Amino acid sequence: MLVNILQVAIIVLIIGFAFVVPIGTYLVRIFTDEKDTFLERFTYRILGINSRDKMTWQRYSQAIVLSNLVFVVLFYATLRLQDFLPLNPDKISPAPTAALAFNTAVSFVTNTDWQNYGGETTLSYFNQMVMITCLMFTSSATGLAAGIAVIRGLSQSGINDLGNFWVDLTRAIYRLFLPICFVLSLIYVWQGVPQTLDAAATATTLEGATQTIARGPVAALESIKQIGTNGGGFFNVNSAHPFENPTPLTNSLEIMSMLLIVPALTYTFGTMVRARRQGWVFFGVFAALFIGFLLIIFPAEQIGNPLFTQVGADQALSALQSGGSFEGKEVRFGIAQTSLFVTATTAATTGSVDAMHDSLTPMGGFAALSEMLLNVVFGGKGVGLITLIMYAAVTVFLVGLMVGRTPEFLSKKIEAREVKLVSLALLAHPFMILIGTGLALFWPHGVDSLNNPDAHGFTELFYAFTSVTANNGSAFAGLNGNTTFYNTTLGMGIIIGRFLAPVLPMLAVAGYMAVKPRVPKTTGTMSTNTVFFGVLLLASILIIGGLTFFPALALGPIAEQFELVAGKTF
């Protein structure tokens, strides 16, 4: 037990203390550097971009949308034309249907990586390596750029200049993602992740059967999958597959990769808006939520499923086994590493899984689901910080209403226009999740896709719409999402979850805030860089999230917990 708590604690402490300041500082350097490197200058020349051009929030948003649109069209085309493209040594056919290709294209372009297919049976090496690996870089760089743009907006006064999207995208990839991923990929290969263009291997097992072993250029994808908080697996079972995640070391590195950049962004924020304490308050709120959810998942999975004990299985932790609820988990990780992975992947909107979330205990599933519902437990590249800033604006507004003051944040007045935009972003998220879940329930044959009955079946649906809208991508994977209805509605959820909540409205807020003059601090100003404000912010997040989603949670995981305690099966 002690070793298990110790390994979780060590990984969490490395994330919390070793990464935040160095990476945060490095991010500031990347995005404020006046000089371009040689490779960057060369790139801008080829692309015909003037790296000194500044973009207003309108321009910046247009660039993001257009660039994403181009990628969606390209990826949709290569998916549909897979049969005619090279690098398909296993002759995987037929190509994805129109609905599946739409869903997959929007999913990977927006950093969601929801997958209604199994990688090794559906996609060629061309689509896995050339398209998906590339999109994992560009989509995470896009999210990061959006986050940086919002920070720039908040740090300015009197100008509308969020930076240059093309430059931010290029620098994020050249200076951050590519170097880290190259090194990490080699470590993964050393640990056993394949990196080959050869077709699947054929083995004759000791009992004489033939076993076809799918492999491919996995390591190149695996590193950016985690570093970019993308989460789309090369194989159907994602990071649970021994080729994606062969050892406890790779599992630990994958966990740390997810939380390498996002927590550090709070420090980047603090530095760039010249309000370091504000950054630390944000970090504190993120960390408190993270630890809170970890403390739900870990014990729930370790205590396990009482029904297993009733039928004679031994779930007790000992020196010889990790015990716990072990359906859909892997021996090499055990409960400790698995719990931390579950907490991290639903926090950082990565969505890769090293255990099947569908088979988590009800409270484990509840915590994973809740992290995505709140969407601010660190959150995705850039987007997590944007969402937290959004909640901060709501908090100062609510508190302002209570005490009758004009709400201010970072010495800028928050007025009707900003509050409306924030509310739009805040409402788009639950609107899509709840309407989508409701629609699936009464759509003809909608519930035919479920793999589990009763409360758990409802959770499967609820989880799917939450995951896509939060741009997470993890799944209660029993749900068969590869139908025209789910491919389409979940694809719509992805688009709304990315652009309406929160990226575009918050870029607008940042743009409007940027042109406002700073108001001088008075005795009436509520300071937002205190522990007290951190607690208020945390309370606002939990109250808004709770009020919005409690009824649905009560029908799903909470109901199932009561059923489990009562010993009922369905």
Added chain:
Amino acid sequence: MTVQPRSSFVRSLLIPAITIALWMIVICGVIYPILLTGIANLLFPYQAQGSLISVNHKIVGSELIGQNFTVPKYFHPRPSATTTTDTPPKPAPYNAANSGASNYGPTNKKLIDGVKDAVAAYRKENGLAADTPVPIDAVTASASGLDPDISPANANLQAPRVAKVRNMSLTEVQQLIAKNTQGRQFGLLGESRVNVLKLNLALDGAKTSS
């Protein structure tokens, strides 16, 4: 107030959006993975190809991928929920071309009944008393369906059966288990585990090459 040059939509947005997409596909989708493939196969050729184990120059499996063992003389892996790719899918344990899990929820009757049956089968196979608790990993399907490992607790309970069928002493089998048990990585990470394929190869006394 605005620092935006009034360049046209096409020139400053559409063309860069298209060219940057194509450029990044070349950099991140072609050059990066191809370069990595070259270096990885140079430095770690065995792992880069999938950690394939050969006996007498014939591939018998991958050390990282579980395979199905059913006869009593071999140690048995965990239950696997992988299937064929047919519609509807048929059970095909340890199908390494189509990884998958049961995805049964904790209150699903199929899950609990499956564990109940697996417990009974495990006790019968290994000659255990009717009230012996069975290690959880022996009766639950893994996340990948390809879990190469079992817990030491599971291996210890199977040892007497294997020893009996093979006319070996229990101590010999236990020594082989110990030899093929991997501790926590760096003494800290993950869990102790027994690689089933490697253990069974050791039982057969096979000379492996990679």
